[in-house]
Amino acid sequence: MDIKRIAGPAVALILAVGIVAAVIVSHNRKSSDDAARATAASVVELRGMIGSEKESFFADARVAEILLARGFRIKVEKVGSREIASRDLKGYDFGFPAGAPAAIALQNKARARQVYATFFTPMAVASWRQLVPVLEKEGLVKQLEGAYYLSDMKRLLEMSQKGVRWRDLPGNTVYSTGKSILISSTDVRKSNSAAMYLALASYVANDSNVVDNKEQVGRLMPFLTPLFLRQGLQESSSAGPFEDYTTMGMGKAPMVMIYESQFLEYQSKRAQPNPDMVLLYPQPTIYTKHILVPFTENGRRLGELLASDPELQKLATRYGYRTSSPEHFAAFLKDQKLSAPMNIVEVIDPPSFEIIERMIQSVEQQFQ
Amino acid sequence: MKSIIALLVAVFILSGCQKAGEPAGTDSVLVVLAGSELKDIEPLLPKIEAATGIRLQMNYAGSLDAVEKLQSGEAVDMAWLASNRYAMLVPAVKSRIVASERTMLTPVVLGLKQSKADELHWTDNPKVSWKDIADAANQGKFTFAMSNPASSNTGFSALLGLAAALSGKGDALEEKDIDAKRLASFFKAQRLTAGSSGWLADAYLKEQDKVDGLINYASTLRLMNQAPGLNEKLVLIYPEDGIVTADYPVMLVNPARQDAYNKLVAYLRGVEFQQLMAQSTLRRPVNPDVIVADSSEATRVELAFPAKLAVVDAILTAFDHHLRRPTDSTFVLDQSGSMSGERIEGLKAAMAGLSGADTSISGRFSQFRNRERIFLLPFSDSVGTTERFDMGDDAQSNQTTLNTLSARVNSLQAGGGTAIFSSAQQAYTESAKRRRSDPARFYSIVLLTDGLNNNGIDVNEFAKWYKLLPDEDRGIKIFPVIFGEANQDELKQLSDLTGGRTFDSRKSNLSAIFKEIRGYQ
Numbered sequence: 001m002d003i004k005r006i007a008g009p010a011v012a013l014i015l016a017v018g019i020v021a022a023v024i025v026s027h028n029r030k031s032s033d034d035a036a037r038a039t040a041a042s043v044v045e046l047r048g049m050i051g052s053e054k055e056s057f058f059a060d061a062r063v064a065e066i067l068l069a070r071g072f073r074i075k076v077e078k079v080g081s082r083e084i085a086s087r088d089l090k091g092y093d094f095g096f097p098a099g100a101p102a103a104i105a106l107q108n109k110a111r112a113r114q115v116y117a118t119f120f121t122p123m124a125v126a127s128w129r130q131l132v133p134v135l136e137k138e139g140l141v142k143q144l145e146g147a148y149y150l151s152d153m154k155r156l157l158e159m160s161q162k163g164v165r166w167r168d169l170p171g172n173t174v175y176s177t178g179k180s181i182l183i184s185s186t187d188v189r190k191s192n193s194a195a196m197y198l199a200l201a202s203y204v205a206n207d208s209n210v211v212d213n214k215e216q217v218g219r220l221m222p223f224l225t226p227l228f229l230r231q232g233l234q235e236s237s238s239a240g241p242f243e244d245y246t247t248m249g250m251g252k253a254p255m256v257m258i259y260e261s262q263f264l265e266y267q268s269k270r271a272q273p274n275p276d277m278v279l280l281y282p283q284p285t286i287y288t289k290h291i292l293v294p295f296t297e298n299g300r301r302l303g304e305l306l307a308s309d310p311e312l313q314k315l316a317t318r319y320g321y322r323t324s325s326p327e328h329f330a331a332f333l334k335d336q337k338l339s340a341p342m343n344i345v346e347v348i349d350p351p352s353f354e355i356i357e358r359m360i361q362s363v364e365q366q367f368q
Numbered sequence: 369m370k371s372i373i374a375l376l377v378a379v380f381i382l383s384g385c386q387k388a389g390e391p392a393g394t395d396s397v398l399v400v401l402a403g404s405e406l407k408d409i410e411p412l413l414p415k416i417e418a419a420t421g422i423r424l425q426m427n428y429a430g431s432l433d434a435v436e437k438l439q440s441g442e443a444v445d446m447a448w449l450a451s452n453r454y455a456m457l458v459p460a461v462k463s464r465i466v467a468s469e470r471t472m473l474t475p476v477v478l479g480l481k482q483s484k485a486d487e488l489h490w491t492d493n494p495k496v497s498w499k500d501i502a503d504a505a506n507q508g509k510f511t512f513a514m515s516n517p518a519s520s521n522t523g524f525s526a527l528l529g530l531a532a533a534l535s536g537k538g539d540a541l542e543e544k545d546i547d548a549k550r551l552a553s554f555f556k557a558q559r560l561t562a563g564s565s566g567w568l569a570d571a572y573l574k575e576q577d578k579v580d581g582l583i584n585y586a587s588t589l590r591l592m593n594q595a596p597g598l599n600e601k602l603v604l605i606y607p608e609d610g611i612v613t614a615d616y617p618v619m620l621v622n623p624a625r626q627d628a629y630n631k632l633v634a635y636l637r638g639v640e641f642q643q644l645m646a647q648s649t650l651r652r653p654v655n656p657d658v659i660v661a662d663s664s665e666a667t668r669v670e671l672a673f674p675a676k677l678a679v680v681d682a683i684l685t686a687f688d689h690h691l692r693r694p695t696d697s698t699f700v701l702d703q704s705g706s707m708s709g710e711r712i713e714g715l716k717a718a719m720a721g722l723s724g725a726d727t728s729i730s731g732r733f734s735q736f737r738n739r740e741r742i743f744l745l746p747f748s749d750s751v752g753t754t755e756r757f758d759m760g761d762d763a764q765s766n767q768t769t770l771n772t773l774s775a776r777v778n779s780l781q782a783g784g785g786t787a788i789f790s791s792a793q794q795a796y797t798e799s800a801k802r803r804r805s806d807p808a809r810f811y812s813i814v815l816l817t818d819g820l821n822n823n824g825i826d827v828n829e830f831a832k833w834y835k836l837l838p839d840e841d842r843g844i845k846i847f848p849v850i851f852g853e854a855n856q857d858e859l860k861q862l863s864d865l866t867g868g869r870t871f872d873s874r875k876s877n878l879s880a881i882f883k884e885i886r887g888y889q
Contacts, residue, residue: 077626078467165538177669178609180538232540232672233453243470247654248613249666270656367675 045073046298047091051081051098051192053262054290057319066311072302080190082360085109094299096292098259099192101199103291104353116292116303119313119321121261122344123196123288125150125183125280126242128250130174132278137171141280147341150282153204156181160227166254175254180230184241185257187234189364192288193241194228197257198359199350200286201227208284211351214358221362228363242266245277255280259288260340264320268336284346290321396628401434401442401621402426403449403521404564405585405614408649415644420635422628430519430563430887436729438464438621445622446629450521450614457677458729467620469633472642472651475611475665476525479589479602480581484510491603498533498607502550505557513560513575513582515568517687518733519887522565524684525612526583530554531683532671533609540672543682552691561810563887567869573597574867575843585614586665587650610671616651684733689761694739696802696809697889698795701780702817702851704748708782711818711852718882719777723770726879734886736770741809743798744776747791748784749823754798788817790824792846792862793833800841811844812889814882815862818852827858834865842866847885849873 050058057063058076067074079087081097085105089095095106107115127135132148135141142151150156160182167176188194202211205220228234234241242262245253260279267273292303306312317328326342333340350356406426417423427444429437435454438447438461447455452468455461478501485491488504504510515523528541534554535545559579562568569592572582576599582589589602618636620629635641642653652660674680701715720726722736736742742757757773759766795813803811821827834842845868848859856870863870869888871881 075627163538178536178538179669179672182539229675230539230672232675233456234675243654244670246656247470247473247652247666248615248670251611251666251668252613252670274656 042071043068043073044071044298045075046093046296046302047075048077048094048096048299048302049079049084049087049092050076050096051084051102051290052078053098053259054096054319056265057316057321060315060318063312063315066309066315067302067305070305072298072305074302080187081192082195083190089295092299093296094292094294094302096290097192098290099196099288099350100291101195101350101353101356102192103289103293105357106293110293110295112293112295112300114294114300114303116294116307118290118292118303118306119316119323120287120289121259121321122285122347123193123200123257123282124260124263124285125282126245126256126258126263127254127278127280128175129276129278130250131254134169134172134174135280138169145341146339148278148280150280153200153282153284156183157201157204157223157227160230161223163230175250179254181255182227182231183255183257184231184244184253185228185234186241188228188360189367193257193259194234195356195360196286196288196350198224198228198363199356200282200284200348202351202359203284203286203348210349211355211359213355217355217358217362221359224359225363225366229366259320261320261322264333264336264338264340267338268318268320268332273336273338279340281341281344284348285344286348286350396421397423397425398445398625398628398632399425399443400427401437401444401447401449402428403431403434403616404428404566405450405521406448406616407566409645411648412641412644416632416635416641419640420628420631422632424632430730430884431521431524432518432730432733433884435461439729443622445625446619446632447621448616448618450616451525452617452619453673454524454680455619457675457680464621465619466623466626467629468617469619469637470615470617470654471636472616472645472649472654473613473665474585474587474649474651475606475613475668476522476529476583477586477589477611478512478581478583478605478607479592480510480512480605481576481600482603483600484580485603485605490605494608496605496607497609498530499550499609501605501607502530502534502554505555506550506553508557510580511557511559513562513568513572513579514558515562515565515583516887518684518730519563519884520565520568521614522568522584523561525614527683527687528673528680529610529612529671532673533607541674541679541683542676543679546683546686548686548690551686555687555692556808558693561888563884571867576600578843585651590650606665606668608669610669612671612673615654688733688735689738692737694741694809695737695889696741696743696799696806696811698743698745698754698799698813700745700747700791700795700813700815702748702786702788702819703746703780703782703784704786704817704819705783706786706819706852712780712782714878715816716777716780718878720774721879722882722886723774723777724767726883730883734883736766736773738766741802742773743795744773745791745795746780747787750787751791751794751824754795785823786817786819786821787823788815788821788858789827789830789862791815793825793830796834796844796846799844800837803844804840810889812868813844813846814849814885814889815846815859816849816851816878817854817859820853820855821858827861831861831865845869845888847871847888849878849881849885851878 055078081099081102084095084097097103140152140156142149164181165178185194185197188198201224202220205223241256242258245256263279294300294303313323314328317332322329413424434449490496517523517527531546532541534547534550535541537545565584569588586604589604592598593601637655639658642655642658646653724735736759738759738761740759743754745754746752757769759769792815799811846862846866847868848862848870850856850872860870873881
């Protein structure tokens with residue numbers, strides 16, 4: 001991938017064309033192969049638990065076909081990413097949560113020697129075009145090269161903390177309700193996307209430093225806990241709040257913490273992207289890495305394949321994920337008439353596994 | 369729920385699509401614990417089966433009842449309810465739910481007669497708040513019907529939404545935020561209650577001259593607006609501070625049926641089913657590729673739901689004991705000879721359940737309530753004497769009352785004949801008299817019998833007598849419970865006359881039926 005960056009876009013394009021050609025060629029060849037393989041009974045069925053956001057990737061016929069050609073038929077079950085490690089792993093070949101912290105917990109439980117980083121996506125806030133001017137006026141959102149950024153996360157979180165309501169924002173006639181300004185998220189106990197939100201919020205609250213000790217946790221929790229507690233009942237997987245956003249609209253979900261990939265995938269599947277839906281990129285943001293944790297040898301082979309097979313890597317970008325080859329992601333945006341910043345400059349690391357677990361447990365206690 | 373609405377749905381579906389052919393070889397059956405709201409999906413079940421090869425065996429239950437069944441480990445493959453919000457707060461239930469997917473949407477709102485809505489300036493007024501509605505209710509400016517929050521999702525959603533809105537908070541409710549005074553003032557205007565939203569809609573159609581509107585699903589209210597029996601159009605009021613939307617999640621309970629579940633979900637959320645469902649039930653699709661005529665509902669503000677079971681339980685308990693209009697309930701109990709043995713013991717157990725012996729979720733919310741007046745009228749050959757048991761506001765003296773009541777029930781002795789209708793007449797006469805002096809209560813009569821009338825007046829004489837009652841004395845609902853060899857047709861006449869409902873204890877046990885009846889009291 002380093003070579004591509006140096007060689008520039010021309011080579012990247014040639015490479016991309018080459019891969020497309022390869023995909024088409026191998027596609028045709030494979031169809032006949034598949035039938036032969038299937039009857040040869042060389043296909044093994046793998047069972048895995050995955051974060052809900054990756055369901056459609058695995059349901060894609062092209063993905064299934066490539067995997068089948070490699071002798072795999074995959075059966076997946078959606079489980080909240082942070083919940084996978086608490087399930088009985090017997091009978092499963094792999095877990096594929098979202099987020100490094102969930103993967104580490106699972107790796108420890110499964111005693112997997114190796115894990116596989118496959119693709120990644122930044123956290124972003126799904127919101128509505130009508131709300132952008134209101135947020136801009138408050139100095140919360142700035143537009144830069146066609147993308148919207150939540151440029152003052154600290155102020156936004158402080159407003160949530162203080163219980164400022166939407167109707168308190170001057171000039172807000174589009175969403176003048178008594179609802180508090182809160183980013184909605186999943187259940188932090190169960191799902192990665194909320195844990196990422198917590199990681200991000202803790203960094204912002206800690207004066208732009210990654211939280212790295214117990215004392216800081218103790219000091220910050222009174223600020224962080226209400227961001228979750230005050231949302232009320234939450235869904236345990238990231239598909240829930242995003243579905244609130246897509247099906248129930250602004251009334252239920254004015255701002256939702258999601259994966260960029262969810263948004264892009266959703267928009268790419270519409271006949272026309274919904275122009276009222278906008279993505280706000282927190283500054284800074286945090287990446288969610290999708291890491292496959294194998295439990296069996298077949299699971300390990302699958303992990304290797306997903307992390308390295310160029311066709312599968314490319315198909316992942318069709319679901320809005322970013323990979324180590326940015327040109328695939330760029331091509332996907334172009335094809336689908338979507339836009340997203342190619343380079344996200346401010347990206348922070350999550351706190352250590354121990355620290356994030358400590359923070360989550362602290363929120364959890366308040367839910368009792 | 370034979371209902372005009374069900375009929376309307378059926379007509380829609382028959383006209384909307386061709387008759388499904390006999391599905392080929394169905395070997396896959398999923399046992400579904402289904403909310404009673406899902407009955408309107410029944411006409412679509414053949415479609416589902418034809419498309420997926422899966423037959424859904426729907427076992428209907430009320431909303432808390434369903435939660436309790438899941439909690440007690442009832443063996444089902446799936447649950448399909450109007451909402452899983454309460455379920456998700458009960459750890460033993462939450463842990464059984466392997467997967468959950470929404471299938472359709474409709475909010476719970478207030479439907480008010482056009483003339484009333486105009487009078488209150490609420491027609492097409494986007495600024496009406498729950499506070500305005502509560503204030504108008506308090507001032508007696510309108511009356512409404514609502515289902516019981518512990519037995520039906522519409523009542524539950526309305527109560528939780530109202531509590532959230534009236535608290536004035538912009539986020540999830542805590543116990544300290546509950547504004548009991550204003551909530552109680554809202555419920556002063558309630559005139560009709562029911563154990564299910566479907567039954568409530570039918571009851572409203574029958575009693576529409578006595579009440580100004582009802583709380584129900586927006587989809588049900590729209591169907592009612594197409595019903596031929598409706599005298600005056602209902603205006604749907606969406607309060608600006610928020611609504612609570614039912615999202616009909618279909619939940620996998622038995623992990624071994626994951627494959628069938630996935631297949632089913634794909635079909636239910638696919639374009640074909642979403643379109644058929646939207647046409648016949650008037651609910652909103654969850655599939656963004658299905659275009660709906662009116663999508664304005666999606667911009668309505670949704671109220672936050674509490675994250676803690678303790679908060680929800682506190683609101684439900686407060687409703688029963690403090691917020692709602694108090695109950696006046698009469699139990700007319702057959703103690704004729706045929707009741708001896710198991711039957712009378714079953715009756716005693718059912719009454720003990722309502723007196724606090726049943727500590728399950730549904731048991732807790734079926735108990736005799738603070739401020740309730742309970743009347744016992746045992747009968748055999750002749751009508752007995754009514755005995756009165758008064759509940760107050762004090763837990764300790766209430767316990768004493770319940771102990772006395774239980775002792776009395778336990779002393780019932782089976783023997784003698786069966787004077788059903790004379791007993792019903794006496795109970796009715798006494799209830800009507802009490803209602804004249806204290807109208808601000810819900811009055812009802814439960815009549816349990818296991819045999820044929822062989823003393824006193826007969827059912828025709830009762831009907832003749834009832835029809836001659838002055839208007840103001842009519843409409844105290846009789847809920848007959850068919851037990852043993854009772855005459856179903858005669859008992860049904862009693863419930864039809866008075867607007868009540870007949871329950872059949874030959875189909876489920878008496879304790880469950882008594883709990884269900886509490887939703888109507």
